[in-house]
Amino acid sequence: MAAPRELKITPIRNGTVIDHIGNGLSLEVLRIIGVGDLDKDSTVSVALHVRSQKMGWKDIVKVENMELSPRKVNAIALIAPTATISIIRDYKVREKRPVDLPEHIVGVARCPNPNCITNRGEPVESEFEVARRRPVVLRCVYCERQMDDFLAHLI
Amino acid sequence: MALKGRDIISIKDLSRDEIEEILKVAHRMIPIAEGSKIDRRLDGTILALAFLEPSTRTRLSFDTAAQRLGGRTITIADPTTSSVAKGETLSDTVRMLSGYADALVLRHPNEGAARLAGQMSDKPVINAGDGAGQHPTQTLTDLATIQEAHGTLSGLRVVLLGDLKYGRTVHSLAHALALFGAEITLVSPPSLKLPDEVTEHLDQMGARVHEEEQLHRALRDADVLYVTRIQKERFGDETEYAKVAGSYRIDSAILSGAKQRLIVMHPLPRLGEIAPEVDASPHAAYFRQAFLGVPVRMGLLSLVMTGKGT
The missing domain is CATH 2.30.30.20 (Aspartate carbamoyltransferase regulatory subunit, C-terminal domain)
Structure with missing residues (x-):
């Protein structure tokens, strides 16, 4: 029998998911994103200490109705070089890429x-x-x- | 080779070929610097000397270099009497000067100032020392001294002695020596060793670098001994300073085991690192080194301001 699926964070309709953040670094990622500047109706979900096959443990941040500026992506790449960024539109992953530190x-x-x-x-x-x-x-x-x-x- | 109009900020911005070109032109400038030949290739030009940190020696050598070639200079020699004292940003000072002069020479107490000035100025900027950062004309002068004495910069054995941690001249010189394939021996107190990032950089360049504790052993095969000042304020207590400073003092006795052709260099001013008795020996190259600062700066000004080499 398959293990019961447990939904820890609800899906978002539009926005950005930052996954594979190093364990414990999600609050720093939030600081970079600047959640205070967000649309007041947007939900921000943070999952700390999530099991990961690749990393052992990781953090995840989901932010509704926001796409990151290149400058913010660069900042995230600095402190969380393993992170991946997915752009969600209408519940579907439209784009997924690892953060990439420019020269x-x-x-x-x-x-x-x-x-x-x-x-x-x-x-x-x-x-x-x-x-x-x-x-x-x-x-x-x-x-x-x-x-x-x-x-x-x-x- | 296009040095005309270029900013000269760090020795790392120059290729080996460009350094060789500058040294070649500098060598031809020696009789003009001595006053035995006349050349007025900078006639009609104005060079701005912005010394926002006092440095008489470097300022006068640039001033002399420009005037020997017929150029004129305008000078900020004392930042306390200029608009800088009123709180003007470096960016504004540089933009203003680049409207007045054909090139700028900048000395500044903050690291990175010359790089910023280069971005703000539409005229070439030459770095005459930015804080603990770069001082490329000192390095070019050091190289000119070595080349004049040994006829080459390649395959030489060079000992760097003293404060290798804070001495900016040493970091730039080590880079340049590595570019020419010199073998570098480091002799310093444990607390004043070459910083890891400089050592790593030299490794990446494929340089041959090793450390030696005993100065007399390092000197046995050396062609060049480069002595730096060890500053008192780097040590917690006076006795430790006196002990270290004493163990690195260069005198006739320590030089007796060295090669005949060894030259002793020092960026000056010295504070007792080299005994006065060494001055009269054929090893002493530090006064020649100080003189060569003028033809080197003449060569650089000629290439940067007019594009004219020989």
């Missing part, structure tokens, strides 16, 4: 170097290039300082 990341994180010119009130956005991909290390395009502690420096 240049603009305006997503602050440079950890307090003496970097990007932290001194100049009209310029922070910009990093990928110095290493596994694990991810970024290098500031301006001061060349490297960074692997993204959580502490997200904008």
Whole structure:
């Protein structure tokens, strides 16, 4: 007999599902998405510590009536590089892709170097290039300082 | 080779061929820098020297370089008397200067300032030191000194001594030496070792780098000894500083076991790292190194401002 199907999170009609988030990182993902800015009728569901064949344990975030900007996807790619993003329209998955870190990341994180010119009130956005991909290390395009502690420096 | 109109921000922006071209032109500038030959190729040009952090030596060498080639300079030598003191952003200062001059030389206390200035300016920007960041004309001067003494930059054995952690000149020089296939030996106190990211970068370049604890052993086969300042403020207590500083002091005794052709370099000013008795020895190259800063900057200004090489 098949195991009884238990629905932990209800399906959404339109919106975005961010799956395969590293265990315990969903609250950071929510911070990046900026749930305070959402349509007041939208439902946000968060599943923490969900069993995953691939990852052991994972987190999932579902947000109704919202599609992520490229900048937000980049930020998620930094802290949850294993995440996948599915776009749901009329209950169907219309698009599913892993997050992909581009070569240049603009305006997503602050440079950890307090003496970097990007932290001194100049009209310029922070910009990093990928110095290493596994694990991810970024290098500031301006001061060349490297960074692997993204959580502490997200904008 | 297109150096005309280019920003010179970091030595890493330059290819080996471009570095060789700059050094070749710099070498031809020596008689002009000495005043024995006249060349006014920068006649009619204006170079802006924006020194938003004091540095007399670098500023005067750029000023001399431009004037030796017939160019004129406008200068911010003291940021406390300029609009910067009123809180103007670097971006605005740079945009203003790029309207006045044909090229900008920038010294600034913040890392990354020159890169930003390059984006804001429609005239070429040359980095004359940004905080603890890059100082490419110092590196080019170091390379010119080594090449003049040894006739080549390839296959040399170079010892980098002292503060390898905070000394920005050393990081850029190590990169450039790796580009030319030099063998690099690092000698430093444990607390002032080359940062991991620099070591990793050199590894990625396929550089031959090793560490040595004993200076006299490192010196046995060396062609170049590059000495840096060890700053007191890097140490918690004075005795530790005195011990370390003393163990890396270069004098006649330590040089007695070295090759005849070894040259001793130092970005200056020195604070006792090299005993005055070394000045008269054929090993001493640091005053020549200081002089070569002028023809190197002349060569660079010529290539960047006029595109003219030899």
